[in-house]
Amino acid sequence: MKILFCGEGFPEARRQLATLLPDDELLAFPPDKLGPHIAEADVVVPTVNRVDEELIRKGTFGLIQQFGVGLESVDIGAATKNGVMVARIPSEESGNAASVAEHAILFMLMLSRNWNRLSRAREENRPLPWGSPEGQALLGKKVCIVGLGGIGRELARRLAGFGVRITTVDDHPGRTVPDIEIARQYSLAEIPAALAEANYVVLSLNYTPDRFHLIDTAAIAAMKSGVYLINVARGGLIDPDALLAALKSGHVAGAGLDVFWEEPVDMSHPIFSENVIATPHTAGVTDVSYEGIARAFAENMKRYAAGEKPLYLANAPDRLRKARPGQTVMR
Template sequence: MPVTTLLVLADPADPYLPLLDPIRDRVDLVIGADAASLAPAASRAEAMLAWNIRKADLEAILPLAAHLRWMHVRWAGLDSLLFPALVASPVVITNSRGVYSQSLGEFVMAGALFFAKDIRRLLRDQEGHRWSPFTMLELRGATMGIVGYGDIGRACATRAHAMGMRVLAQRRRPERASGDPLLDRAYGPDGLLDMIRECDYVVAAAPLTPETKGMIGAREIAAMKPSAVLMNVGRGPVIDEDSLVDALRSRRIRGAALDVFSKEPLPPDHPLFEFDNVLLSPHCADNTPNWNEDAMHFFLANFDRFLRGEPLENIVDKHAGY
């Protein structure tokens, strides 16, 4: 017999929903594309999977779901989802952080290698049939500084450390990095400028919160070495985009490798498309062939924990926003 009611906010035709079939004999599974279709079952629901995330639907469902104890979100970032009533409620929220981190770590290393080996120049010379040797840089011995040392930051650190790089990190609670074999040093919030000054590559991997919005702005970019590269695989607004555009246009820094932006899709007339010192990804660095399956399998493992009354993984601090 079903032991609970699970609401699934998703298009019923979503191709990944059949992955829920193994739990159908253990749960009253109610799937709906919007709040209206889930409303009749909301009063008896104890758990919810937000496979599609629409804040308006969640705002409509929450008052109806008096027995809701747990909500799992397919994505890692919650900046566009949280609202005061949800934050104040007793509902535990988990997310899918970690599912996407490995691919984002690879993108960061691709960005570092793109500039260290001047891949743009290599492609230009190849297309122009020019044989023009030049001096390439090594990543070994270079310094990478990571702003936001969560799962994405650690994925970057793992790869940078393996390449022989010196790895620094800035995080809200640097004491938690004590003894971390991947890091040469951890900085607190007040140490961001000091860290940036040392870096050849600065990686923004922080979630978007009121505290992190614009945290890498004109002052921070001015503190970078002229030879340094800024990369963003966290949230677009963590970097002040106007300040970055100014620095790239004037070649105040060497370049940028970006997967996320303040406005998406990036408008076709945006200057970032024109700069030859930018590696631009249309927010697809974590769009791997298996990410949806991985996200669903993570949820199913957490659902088993929920049914057994065990601690859930990836519990979100609703007040911190991640």
């Protein structure tokens, strides 16, 4: 099969897949160069690029398979209408959730221990008084995890050892984490009350269009002064203008951002002059997650080539697009 990546990023993904799928052809082109190659593809991999109805109609591929979880760049409705299956790799199945959870804790610790202030002093060759600046311990603090999916559950498991009080906001009533004490669970409708008591707010919620700017001026105002805000989910969840204003005023003491309102993000944006620790959407980019995602991805390619239904589908077309010559017709 020909597996087309919509972008030239993720080289390590393709390297691992080449080993696992030696009989398949892996192609990668920038979005503006996809046109001449889309008709040849059997499977399309969106990565972080848009797969809209126009692109879907140009091809004859029957599967859009993400290398990871996020499908916000895929027009799933158009894919379903055109008989194209869409699949992802769940974060807990691959080790991705554990990697992202670790990254969220990294943000929490760096913000708590004034990493930016220490780094700037070092870069400017400016000494700080011995024992300064004073840090904040996680012990005894309140952490609100917004989204108790794979990442949220892995985060709760890891935070339990820090002696924090965990609360959660989730859209699945009653979803919990076995053997982990959660002080209180809130629904999404109760998010202002949940935010009000937290020293740290961590976003690990699936992004959907109705959650655009879930964390806006009103939500930030509901948070206690001096809160730390961490986003390892999707950039669209936070209104960057509201966050910038809150950072400038000190209402939000600092932010850890792995995802942004646009990607790649312009690092000259004024928000990065505030107490923000930023990483380029790499929370899940680890040896463990890449190996796990690649194995699950390769298994789905083998299932699809054999005419079997791929795992982890996000849609269910009534009629499937006709298979390409040489492929087994889907059964």
